[in-house]
Every structure is written in structure tokens, then in C-alpha cells.
Amino acid sequence: MATARQIIALLSSHNQGDEEQFLSIALQVAAAEARRGRQEVADELKTLVDAARKRKTSIRSVSGRPGSEVAIPISKPRGDLENLLSVSYPKAQMQDLILQESMRDRLNRLIHQQRQRDRLRHHGFPPSSRLLLVGPPGSGKTLTASILAGELQLPLFTIRLETVITRFMGETASKLRLIFDQIASVRAVYLFDEFDAIGGRRNADNDVGEMRRVLNSFLQFLEESNSTDSLVVATTNHPELLDRALFRRFDDILEYDLPDSEGIKAVLSSFLHSHLPKRISWVKIIEAATGLSQAELSRAASEVLKEMILGDIKQVSAEIIINALKERHALRETMSGLTPN
Secondary structure, three states: OOOHHHHHHHHHHHHOOOHHHHHHHHHHHHHHHHHOOOHHHHHHHHHHHHHHHHOOOOOEOOOOOOOOEOOOOOOOOOHHHHHOEEEEOOOOOHHHOOOOHHHHHHHHHHHHHHHOHHHHHHOOOOOOOEEEEEOOOOOOHHHHHHHHHHHHOOOEEEEOHHHHOOOOOOHHHHHHHHHHHHHHHOOOEEEEOOOHHHHEOOOOOOOOHHHHHHHHHHHHHHHOOOOOOOEEEEEEOOHHHEOHHHHHHOOEEEEOOOOOHHHHHHHHHHHHHHHOOOOOOHHHHHHHHOOOOHHHHHHHHHHHHHHHHHOOOOOOOHHHHHHHHHHHHHHHHHHHHHOOO
């Protein structure tokens, strides 16, 4: 039988005219029935959903070319959630992120578990679904959430912490309750970016009682049964600020770092490979790039490509790349000077 939350979500999507969300939740009910051994009911639900989708008219792309279609968003935050969540439908894939093999293997394992989640639950094991990403800005944490959504063909809901956290007692916890109800009813990737705003240590000197209650509520909600197998991804640049109890609540913790020499070469080559000469001084380029994040390297490479296009340059030189990298370092120093201590 569908849970009360799923029934509420079904009625809500019906009232709002969101047919695809209605069908998505119906499939989640079917999956839950299959896990309980009620395969006949699950098959009947899936058949009805398939029939409903076949009746839907194909939507042509903006270009109007025959046979070209656009993806239909499967869900969209509405009502009170509209101000708390923003939604996107990423197409990012694993090859879009430069990672060490060990990190790539762990992400691929999580993706494989999600794809085989019904099989795992049949044997009494839930798939990994709670991930904490730790590392400096620009190291690929947010992109990882997009990649997980893209690989699993799920929407990415980003929690807008600036609207979740308020100064009114009890209101922040109530908003978190709404978000976790959504997690329980609509399968997706949910991103808590800059998570230390919520997950700060409960014994911090500048802490107030309300934020302790918020963190306790978050810990409680995170422990609840995740019947939809939604992915909850939290990121932080400052793991030292997080409450120790949080680390036990996540299925895996991935620690990102600035690219090493091989990573620098891989990032720049991925952008510039068709414009690089057969022989180029990578030693000098790597020396100039050391200390920059993956995002900063990507922006430097983009600036090199723009310069090549506008200057009608066919082949890039080490000097052009190094100058772009130096500009990134200078910009970082400028921004650092503008940031209050």
C-alpha cells in the first residue's frame, strides 16, 4: 500500500496538473510494492503508467526539426517548496570531471547501487544514498552532484539555504521537514551546498540554541527511511566546522583536493587537446598552474580558447596558457583581499 506521504504527493501533483510527477510517484509506489513481494500489484501499476505515457503527445524541440524532442521535467517544486528548492535537469556525465581513480571508483559504485537498488532491497540492503563531499572551492563538489543526477537521469534539487535558515524559532526546522518530505516522495538528487551553515558544531562558541535544534532536526530527518532512494548530497569547504555526529550519518565521505600535476595536465588537455602542439613545455605550465582549483583551470582554458578565436590563432603556445594561469592566480589574490577575515 502507498504511504500517507505518497498519497499526499499524488493528490498534490494531481491538483497542480503536474502529470509527470504524478506518474513518477506512481512508479515509486510500484517499486515499493515489488519490494514487499506484491509483484502483481507492481506490474499492474507499471502497465497503467506506461499506458498513460504512451497517450502523451511528443513535444517538439525549439528548433522545430522533425523527430527532435525535449525532455519533459519529471518534477518541479511548488507551493511552499518553490522558495526552498531550485531544480535543474543536468546532462553531465562522469567523464566531465577529472578525478583520481579511487574517487571515480567510489562514485561509480554508488551509481551502480542506485541503478540496482531494487535488487539490493530484495536482499534486505538499501543502496547508498547519503554522500558528504569535502574540499576547497572549485574542486568539483557541486559538479559531482550534477554528474550523479545526469548519470541516473534524475532531477537535481538544490536546497536554497538562504531561504531555509531564518531567525524565527522553529521555522527553519519546519522548512527542513518540508524538504525531507519531498525527499521521501519524489526521487531525485538533493544538494545541500555549503552545508556547514546547518551542520556546524553544536558546542561552537558562537552557537545559539535555535541552530542546535536545527542540527538535531536535520540529523533526525536524515536517519528516516528513504523509501524513494533519493540521493542526499552535502558539500562543505570547511569540514572542521561540522558537528562530529554528522559524519556517522553519511554512507560515504569523499575528500577532494586541488589537482596534482597529472590532474592539471588532464584538465587543460581536455579543453585544449585539439589546439596543442606535439611538443609543449608542460613542466612550466604545471608550475604556473599549481595551487589552482579544477574550476579555475577550466576558466583559464576557456579564456585561452577565446583569445585563440578572436586572434585567429590555430595553435596554442605555452606562453598563452601560462599568462591565462597567472591571471587566475592574480584574480584569486584579489578576491582573497576582498574577503573579510
